[in-house]
Amino acid sequence: MLSTMQDVPLTIARILRHGTRVHGGSRITTWTGDGAPHRQTFAETGERVARLAHALRDELGVREEDRVATLMWNNSEHVEAYFAVPAMGAVLHTLNLRLPADQLAWIVNHAADRVVLVNGSLIPLLAPLMPRLETVEHIVVVGPGDTSALDSALEGHPARVHAYEDLLAGRPDAYDWPELDERSAAAMCYTSGTTGDPKGVVYSHRSIYLHSMQVNMTQSMALTDADTSLPVVPMFHVNAWGLPHAALMTGVNLLMPDRFLQPAPLAEMIATERPTHAAAVPTIWQGLLAELDARPRDVSSMKRVTIGGAACPPSLMSAFEERHGVTLCHAWGMTETSPLGSVAMPPGGVSAEEEFAYRVTQGRFPAGVEARLAAPDGTFAPWDGSSTGELEVRGPWIAGAYYGGADGEPIRPDDKFSPDGWLRTGDVGSISPDGYLTITDRAKDVIKSGGEWISSVELENALMAHDAVAEAAVVAVPDEKWGERPLAAVVFHEDESAVPYDELRTHLGKDLARWQLPERWTTVGSVPKTSVGKFDKKVLRKQYADGELDVTRLDD
Amino acid sequence: MLSTMQDVPLTIARILRHGTRVHGGSRITTWTGDGAPHRQTFAETGERVARLAHALRDELGVREEDRVATLMWNNSEHVEAYFAVPAMGAVLHTLNLRLPADQLAWIVNHAADRVVLVNGSLIPLLAPLMPRLETVEHIVVVGPGDTSALDSALEGHPARVHAYEDLLAGRPDAYDWPELDERSAAAMCYTSGTTGDPKGVVYSHRSIYLHSMQVNMTQSMALTDADTSLPVVPMFHVNAWGLPHAALMTGVNLLMPDRFLQPAPLAEMIATERPTHAAAVPTIWQGLLAELDARPRDVSSMKRVTIGGAACPPSLMSAFEERHGVTLCHAWGMTETSPLGSVAMPPGGVSAEEEFAYRVTQGRFPAGVEARLAAPDGTFAPWDGSSTGELEVRGPWIAGAYYGGADGEPIRPDDKFSPDGWLRTGDVGSISPDGYLTITDRAKDVIKSGGEWISSVELENALMAHDAVAEAAVVAVPDEKWGERPLAAVVFHEDESAVPYDELRTHLGKDLARWQLPERWTTVGSVPKTSVGKFDKKVLRKQYADGELDVTRLDD
Known part of the structure; x- marks a missing residue:
């Protein structure tokens, strides 16, 4: 039996029309460093879109x-692209823009991008890639920047260069947006x-609308048009956590940091523009806290701050x-979860006190996200606050595959998607x-020991809580x-003498059960790290396999 | 190009699973009059569902x-039916239950209802209808009530009578909900x-989920699980404005008034149970205010109250x-808008002050509801706060047709739906x-005068603001x-002498423009009213057409 409701697709054009009309007076403010901030209403944004x-x-x-x-920072032109491109x-x-050049070139070719909008300040990043970009026909330079590097890189390349404002000038300020399939x-x-x-995740109009x-x-x-939100999280990181779309949907004012992501200008823009909300990874807040300790400013306008990307230290x-x-x-969340x-x-x-205990968790699932914990024994772990498993999620804004390229089928690797279509997040908890x-x-870091899982992170945190330990990594x-057991690799403080492993x-x-405690111990000068500063456990595991570590075994 | 997102239907089973698990500790409290309120957690509700x-x-x-x-009041069993029936x-x-018996019987037959769940206290309403109900096979009596009237009414009728709790007893407390098409x-x-x-509106899983x-x-x-909401608005009025579904979605506690809708028990349950939110039509609040003036109680727990169904007097x-x-x-909103x-x-x-001016409007459209004003000249009126037209709306929880019966096609009357599918609301503003x-x-009441519209309500309100006027109705x-002009029908206060029409x-x-002022005037003993107390303008128009009114004409 069919309903009698209208069949109206959930599209980005709908969010755009609503935001630029009903919330036409809300504003995007873009920080410009020393100059006056650039201010633009949603109504003006709609015309430019x-x-x-x-x-x-x-x-x-x-x-x-x-x-x-x-290839852009967070600014009003990037918001314009966010709406114009999908709505049409x-x-x-x-x-x-933080990816290595090789990966960036690979990605542009894989997606078969025809046009690249690039901030003038990022031309030095794009120009060297140009000879390897096979599908790009147009480069649109947004904002000021020296285009000479681009001109020389384009010798022999068919792509043409345009200036963003020149392209927009004189064109109609309304567009008859097509009625699209919400699943496109x-x-x-x-x-x-x-x-x-x-791996490419392709969001649909439907998934973005619901998100x-x-x-x-x-x-x-919980944002309204009484709020001003500061997305420090880049617009190239999972749609700045959905804030630009959410802002147009309810009229939330946006404060855009552009390229000024260092602690000092962030403190300055918060004190001046007084956002009520901000969103960023923990390292940003660590830096801001130090900056405020050194040069105090009033940042109390921020009533709520959303933090993600990594666990935030409770301190x-x-x-x-x-x-x-x-x-x-x-x-x-992750790229695959919108x-x-x-x-x-x-x-x-x-x-x-209870509130704080809840706030240091990774959070509560909303109705749109179903969750389950795939336990090591093949069952699903109960929700009892202690049983662990790999988190799997399902929902209308969760990826069910990766992009297979222009002519390819979507890709569903077994380690990423369960047979019944749930996303395997790779997180254990x-x-x-x-x-x-x-x-x-x-x-990938959890230690699978006799049908039970031992958390490497828990062991590391407990080890690093010891006064003599500077750093510690635990690998399977x-x-x-x-099957597997933990190996503890310890870095002692320089000014402390090494304490015995059995201590x-x-x-x-x-704090931990006896069966969770490592028998294998080694001392290292430093823990190997990735380019972004995370422990590189692959290297440690290889060093162990190759017999390069001096391992002491404590037996019961 | 298809997205790579999971294709997860938006269904009521999803809301149910989420609410009864993640918000299992939230509660439905049902008022029982003099006895202790009935309390039930969402987790318990899930098992009963x-x-x-x-x-x-x-x-x-x-x-x-x-x-x-x-055929039920607002209570926890009604919530159970709200979820069990669609989820399966x-x-x-x-x-x-306020409809005349004729309409009620017509509706049950038109919908071809196979089962009726009825509160025991409403058996006297249902029993007399039974002989006319052609499709009903089962009557399930919920809660205490004298079933003897039902038994005698069912003599010769094939329907069987069941007791709700007997039916539920001993059955499994989990159900493998089918994965339904969200448009069903x-x-x-x-x-x-x-x-x-x-006319029947058929809501889909999708429309209810989005709503x-x-x-x-x-x-x-803006409700959370820190709230307790009191839906005074009946669950047979457009799903109690969506509150039961919304409550399970975010864990909002529900305080259900059952049949205790009089001012005194309402005041009592608010003072005792301290809801933070309530929803009802203006007459309920008028009654409650008088009750509180007579017998003061603390109702300040209600931070916000949603009011609808009719305009609320600013006073x-x-x-x-x-x-x-x-x-x-x-x-x-209306039945057709969910x-x-x-x-x-x-x-x-x-x-x-500005806030109050906004709060006395009918409200702001969310992104999911597109609106336009169909002006008398066939164009759409601008959103300038003064131009008027008939409101037309479009969106994923707005009806696009009416139910055509079990074997019929959906019905789309021209006066209810525009050729491009928008709902014609019948409201002018x-x-x-x-x-x-x-x-x-x-x-239907607006006066269409020479391509302009004159509001009958505005003229009536302005007339009733005159000291000598007790009541006034204006009809075309x-x-x-x-084409049309306004006729003013005035009821003078008994203790005031009639003032001249030109005064x-x-x-x-x-307050009004010259072209809006009535030329035709009549004095009546009282304004004809409908069964629910609204001005019955049909009657007045007919009296005028039949020459039954003594009309004075003021010419310029």
Whole structure:
């Protein structure tokens, strides 16, 4: 039996029309460093979005399904591209400007981007890549910048260079947006996995629309048009966590940092523009806290801050709350989850201490995200707050495959998607009875010991809590009896004498079960790290396998 | 180009699974009058929902698409039916217990309801209908009540009678909910139009899911699991404005009034159970205010109250705010809009006086509801806060047709749906540049004078503001030159002597344009009214046409 409801697709053009009309007075403010901030209302933005769409279609020949890439900071022009490209039926491809050149070139070619919008300040990044970009026909330079490097790089390349404002000038300020299938592609973002080629996630109009509603729900970021949100998280990182779309949906004012992401200008723009909300990874807040300690400014306008991308040290959360009156709230997600998977808004009716305990979790699942924990024994672990498993999620804004290229089928690697279509997140953790997630490890780092899982992260944190230990990494090593067992690699403080391993083992035994304690111990000068500063456990495992480590074995 | 996102349908089973698990500790409290309130957690509700679904399927033979009706008050069992019936693939049909018996019987037959769940206290309403109900096979009596009337009414009728708790007893507390098409029917509700047969609106899983997200968005009712909501609005009125679904989606506690809808028990349950939110039509609040004036109680726990169904007098809003610290917030909607069409949450950054001016409007449209004003000249009126037209709306939770019966096609009357599929609401009003709706009249009552519209309601309100006038109704009457012109029918206060019509006309001229002022005047003993107390303008128009009114004509 069919319903009698209208069949209205959930599209980005709908968000755009609503935001630029009903919330036409809301504003995008872009920081410009020393100059006056650039201010633009949503109504003005709507007119510029229409002009951009006309330019892309009429001047650059962009058609439905064509990929239009951006290599840009967070600014009002990037918001314009966010709406013009999908609303006209093309696909927005945000490029991560922090990727190595090789990966960037591979990604542009794989997505077959026809157009690249690039901030003038990022030309030095793009120009050297040009000879390797096979599909790009147009480069649009946004904002000031020296284009000479681009001109020389383009010798012999068919791509043409355009200036953004010249392209927009004189074009109509309205566009007859096509009525699209809500399941069609709207935007894409590649994950920068540590192994193998980057993998593309293709968001649909539907997934972005639903995710935008979720962001604005009370138990997510709970933003209204009385708010000004500062997305420090880049617009090339999972759509800046959905904030630009969510902003147009409910009129949330946006404060855009552009390229000014260092602690000092961030402190300056917060003190001046007084945003009520901000979103960024923990390292940004660590840097800001130090900056504010050194040169105090009033940042108390930020009532709530959404934090994600990595676990935030509880001490950092307390410091912001106590010294600056700012509440930091964890969220968990990934490129494959749009990214909002869970948000650590505490439940109603709990005490302040309980609240804090909830806020340091990775958060609670909303109705749109179903979760389960795949346990080592092949069952699903109960939600009891202690049983662990690999987190698998399902929902209308969760990826079910990766992009297979222009002519390829979608890719569904077994280690990423379960046979029944759930996303395997690669995160290991527990879920409380009331649906709060605590991540304890990455699946690839967890130690699978005799049908039980031992968290490498828990062991590392416990070891690093010992006064003599500067750093510690724990990795799984093969064990005949148990399959895998933990190996602890310890870096002692320079000014401390090394303590015996059995003292460290006793120290661990205070918080951990006996079967979780490492038998194998080694001392290293430093823990090997990746380019972004994370422990590189692959290297440690290889050093162990190659017999390069001096391992002491403590037996019971 | 297809996205790589999971294709997960938006279904009521998803809301149910989420609410009963992640928010398992939230509660439904049902008022029982003098006894202790009945309390039940969402987790317990989930188990009972599963039992009900098993009973409906295994005992009563309910299959997908079958209609299961409820004739019930707001209580926890009604919530159970709200979820069990659609989640198992059947269609919930909420019956309006205030309808005349003829309409009720017509509606049950038209929907071909196979099962009716009836509260024991409502058996006296159902029993007399039984001989006329052609499709009903099972009556399930919920809660205590004298079933003897039912037994005698069923003599010769094939329907069987069951007790709700007996049906549920011993059945499994989990159910393997089918994965349904999100566009399939979930629930239906008939409008009680003043003309013609009632018309059925069939909500889909998708429309209810999206509407639930909207209810929980910051600019709608903004509820969380820290809230307790009191839906005074009946669950047979457009799904109690979406509150039961929205509650399971985010864990909002529900306080259910059952049949205790009089001012005294309402005051009592608010003072005792301390809900933070409530929803009802203005007359309920008028009654409650009088009750609180007579017997004061503390109702200040209600931070926000959603008000709809009719315009709320600003004086009532001020009285609640000033005397009880309760903020009343207008919403506009109808059966065909699920019902959330607009909510009068004030925009950010306005003063307290401006806030009030926004709060007395019918509200602002969310992104999911597109609106336009069909002007008398066939164009669409601008959103300038003064130009008027008939409101037309479009969106994923707006009806695009009416139910055509089990074997019929959906019905799309021209006066209800535009050729391009928008719903014609029958309301005339204006929209401000920032998207706030003000309704000035019903389309059938507006006076279409020479290509301009004159609001009958505006003239009536201005007339009734004159000291000598007790009541006044304004209707359109035919006019050779202008097509239609207003006729003013005035009831003078008994203790006042009638004032000359030209004095009243001068009084109107202070606020209204000259071309809007009536030339035709009559004095009546009282304004004819409908059974629910609204002005019956049909009668007045007929009296004028039949020459039964003593009309004075003032010419310029």
